[in-house]
Amino acid sequence: MAYQKKTERDDREFVSRRRPAIPAGDKININDVEFLRRYVTEYGKIIPARVTGVTSQQQREIKRGVRRARNMGLLA
Numbered sequence: 001m002a003y004q005k006k007t008e009r010d011d012r013e014f015v016s017r018r019r020p021a022i023p024a025g026d027k028i029n030i031n032d033v034e035f036l037r038r039y040v041t042e043y044g045k046i047i048p049a050r051v052t053g054v055t056s057q058q059q060r061e062i063k064r065g066v067r068r069a070r071n072m073g074l075l076a
Helices: 032-039 056-070
Strands: none
Touching: 032 056
16 A cells, blocks of 8 residues: 655644524515625625525525615615
8 A cells, every 4th residue: 555645734633614504583684785795705705505605595595685686786
């Protein structure tokens, strides 16, 4: 068996990329632009639910809010 070189990547700890999910009881306000910016990249793409940790219903509401904010010119 060949010797495997240990890389720098092996030494790093696992860092979760998930963002904190929205609490189940909270209602998403699609008019709150600052809230919606947390779910959009700097290039304007909506971050997927598997990364953000939101439910599918919450993701649909976020999607609707981001698209409305883009159309109104509040979110670039």
